Amino acid sequence: MSKKTKNRPRPAAAGTDGPNPRQPCPCGSGKRYKACHGAGDDVIVLRPFEGLAAECDLVALREFVPSGLAPLTLSAEAKKLAGSRTARLATVLPGASAALIRPNGDALVGLQVQTRSGDISADLGRALRWVLTAEPGEVLPVAGASVGDGPVRLQDLLVADAALDVTLHADFAWWLPDEGEPSAEAAAALEHANNVIMPTEVVRADGVRGAYWVDAGSKAHLRWVRPEPEDQLVAALARLQVNDELDLGTGSRYVGSFRAHGLLVPVWDLDQEMHVKEWSAPAEAFAKRLTETLASLEEQPPTERERRARDSLAGRQVTLR
Structure with missing residues (x-):
C-alpha cells in the first residue's frame, strides 16, 4: 500500500500576490522569505521611504x-x-x-x-x-x-x-x-x-536626483534610482529604446535594472576613461527626454513595437556585485 501523506500548503507561485516564499525576503536580510518575515505575521512595507523627497x-x-x-x-x-x-x-x-x-x-x-x-x-x-x-x-x-x-x-x-x-x-x-x-x-x-570600497560619486545636474556613478573595477556604471511607478517607467524606457534614445550618449549602454525598496533602478555601462562630471550633461538631457516621454504616454498609448520592447526590458534584471 502506498503511504498516506499529509496535505501541506504549497508555496505561492511566482506572479501571484505577495512575495514568493522561495525568493529573498524583501526586507533585505538575505534569507528566503519563508524563513524570514514569511514565517510570522510581520507586514513588509515594500516602499518604506515613500512620501519623502529624499x-x-x-x-x-x-x-x-x-x-x-x-x-x-x-x-x-x-x-x-x-x-x-x-x-x-x-x-x-x-x-x-x-x-x-x-x-x-x-x-x-x-x-x-x-x-x-x-x-x-x-x-x-x-x-x-x-x-x-x-x-x-x-x-x-x-x-x-x-x-x-x-x-x-x-x-x-x-x-x-x-x-x-x-x-x-x-x-x-x-x-x-x-x-x-x-x-x-x-x-x-x-x-x-x-x-572593499568601490569609488562612487553623485551625478549632479539640474533635474537629476538619485543618480550615482560607480567604478566597479572592470566597468563603470550609472545607477539611477527612479521615483516613478515601475510600469510607467518601463513603458517610457521602452519608447526611448524604440526611438534609439535609451543610452546616455557616446560611451554608454543601457544594460538593465534592479528593484530596491519598491523603486526601479536603471543601470548603464559607462566609458571608464570619462570623468564623472562628463556625465552630468548627458544625464540632464536624458532626464528631460524621460520626463517628456512619460507625459507622451498619457496621450499616445504604447505601440505594438513598444510593448515588445517593454517586455524585453522588464526581463533585463541586473545583479549588483
Missing part, C-alpha cells in the same frame, strides 16, 4: 553607496526630542551599528544595518529617536530600539519635502575620532572596509 537618495545610500554622510532636516516633532542636537545619516557605521553618539555629541544613524521588522522606515525611525536623546559615547547595536512613545517612522521625524545633501567619501576615515590614535581593532576594521 526617497531615491535614501534607497541608494542603503543599497549600494559605500561611504557617505547626509545631514537630516528634522520635523517639529523630532526637534522637540533633539533640542539643539542635529543628526546625520551614514551609509555604514563602525561595527554596522544602527546609531551612535560620538564623545563630541555628533549623532549618526546607520542605513546599511540589519533591521528587526518588515518596515525599514520604522526601524530607522526608532534608531533616529534613540540618537536624538542618547548620551555622548553611547552606541545602538541593532535598529529597532525606541525611546518613549510617539512617532517612529522616518516620515514622521523628517521634513517630507527636504532633499538630502549627500557627501560621498573615498574611504571610511571619518569613522575615526579626531583626537587620539585609534585602537588596533578600530584600525583593522577601517582597513578592511577601505579595501
